[in-house]
Amino acid sequence: MYNLPGPKSRELWDKDIEFVISGRTNIADSLPLVFEKGEGVYIFDVDGNKYIDFSAGILTASTGHCHPVLVDKLKKQIEKLWHVYAFPTPDRADLCRNLSRHMPKGIDTFAFYCEGSITVEAALRAASSFTKRWSYAAMTHAYHGRTLMTRSLGAHLLPKEFGPSVQVSRLHYPDCYRCPLKLRHPECGLACIEASTDLLQGSSTEPLAAVIFEPIAGAGGIIVPPQGAWKRLAEICREKDMLIISDEVLTGVGRTGKFLAIEHFDVEPDITTFGKGLGSGFPVMVAAGKKEIMNANPYGAAGGGGSSTSFGGNPLSVAAAEGTLEVIEAEGLIRNAEERAGKYRSGRRTGQRSTQPWGCEEWGCSGESIW
Numbered sequence: 465m466y467n468l469p470g471p472k473s474r475e476l477w478d479k480d481i482e483f484v485i486s487g488r489t490n491i492a493d494s495l496p497l498v499f500e501k502g503e504g505v506y507i508f509d510v511d512g513n514k515y516i517d518f519s520a521g522i523l524t525a526s527t528g529h530c531h532p533v534l535v536d537k538l539k540k541q542i543e544k545l546w547h548v549y550a551f552p553t554p555d556r557a558d559l560c561r562n563l564s565r566h567m568p569k570g571i572d573t574f575a576f577y578c579e580g581s582i583t584v585e586a587a588l589r590a591a592s593s594f595t596k597r598w599s600y601a602a603m604t605h606a607y608h609g610r611t612l613m614t615r616s617l618g619a620h621l622l623p624k625e626f627g628p629s630v631q632v633s634r635l636h637y638p639d640c641y642r643c644p645l646k647l648r649h650p651e652c653g654l655a656c657i658e659a660s661t662d663l664l665q666g667s668s669t670e671p672l673a674a675v676i677f678e679p680i681a682g683a684g685g686i687i688v689p690p691q692g693a694w695k696r697l698a699e700i701c702r703e704k705d706m707l708i709i710s711d712e713v714l715t716g717v718g719r720t721g722k723f724l725a726i727e728h729f730d731v732e733p734d735i736t737t738f739g740k741g742l743g744s745g746f747p748v749m750v751a752a753g754k755k756e757i758m759n760a761n762p763y764g765a766a767g768g769g770g771s772s773t774s775f776g777g778n779p780l781s782v783a784a785a786e787g788t789l790e791v792i793e794a795e796g797l798i799r800n801a802e803e804r805a806g807k808y809r810s811g812r813r814t815g816q817r818s819t820q821p822w823g824c825e826e827w828g829c830s831g832e833s834i835w
């Protein structure tokens with residue numbers, strides 16, 4: 465068990481590296497294992513070693529690997545129909561109805577994609593179509609993907625060798641552990657967010673279409689903002705007629721004890737993106753928003769191709785998403801996430817339900833790291 469990788473992994477890894485690029489991300493490059501089977505929380509390599517998959521397939525295996533409900537749904541679908549491009553299929557509207565039960569007020573229109581970056585790009589196209597504005601604000605610590613625009617919105621992935629990025633107005637992520645202004649919450653009065661007014665004013669000559677943020681920062685360092693921060697940012701942006709885009713590719717589908725993490729912060733976004741956990745590992749992502757925004761011309765105009773994608777919303781991914789929602793509900797996984805969070809926060813294993821809301825005060829944001 466401790467002599468990893470085993471001989472079969474080593475052999476297959478060497479075979480793979482002949483043809484596949486070497487930068488498989490630091491997670492894979494750090495241990496050359498070759499996996500062949502997953503079952504619940506476990507994953508097995510080709511040498512028969514069994515692991516607990518703490519990465520959960522990079523936060524996608526929300527119901528575990530190969531949950532029997534999903535296996536059954538996918539088997540049934542695979543015998544019927546795999547793909548029809550944008551046409552409706554019998555189950556797509558049901559999935560949307562099911563999803564809309566989990567959406568913030570006003571969010572009732574859905575577009576399906578396969579990758580997070582492409583979904584964020586779609587959200588931006590919808591926002592620009594609606595506002596007729598083309599510039600955006602994003603946060604420090606942000607991660608929204610690796611296409612040119614999503615990389616530009618992100619705060620970390622801009623090696624100059626990739627060429628110029630798109631100009632973005634950069635706002636402070638409300639990070640109380642490493643306060644960008646070296647202040648302490650709550651005495652700071654959310655100064656980092658209050659600074660957004662000046663930052664927005666000073667950083668763009670054009671009016672901005674929207675601000676995009678992760679309600680809990682993910683790849684840029686797991687950061688839980690203080691209560692009130694997103695609400696205040698939303699107020700500042702609304703005064704400028706900017707839309708609010710909550711990127712929940714990582715935090716959505718129940719990971720934080722609510723279907724969407726923004727629900728912890730009492731903010732109603734105009735558009736949200738989510739999906740890492742929606743297909744339990746099967747690629748399905750969603751851009752969801754208010755109907756008048758999502759249907760704006762040209763992004764959502766009838767007869768146009770502004771939202772088009774080759775594989776989005778195909779019947780197999782719809783089946784996987786339906787299966788995931790069914791399991792999440794039947795097994796109480798969102799409540800489970802909330803209860804686990806409560807236990808970790810309190811440092812106890814009492815089985816009691818958490819009574820505390822999210823927010824950096826509860827995490828000891830005045831100096832201790834809880835991560």
Ligand SMILES: Cc1ncc(COP(=O)(O)O)c(C=O)c1O
Nearest residue numbers: 579580581607608609682713714
């Ligand atoms: C918040 C957020 N947005 C977008 C993305 C990009 O998703 P993808 O890697 O599927 O393009 C990620 C990926 O981790 C993410 O965490």
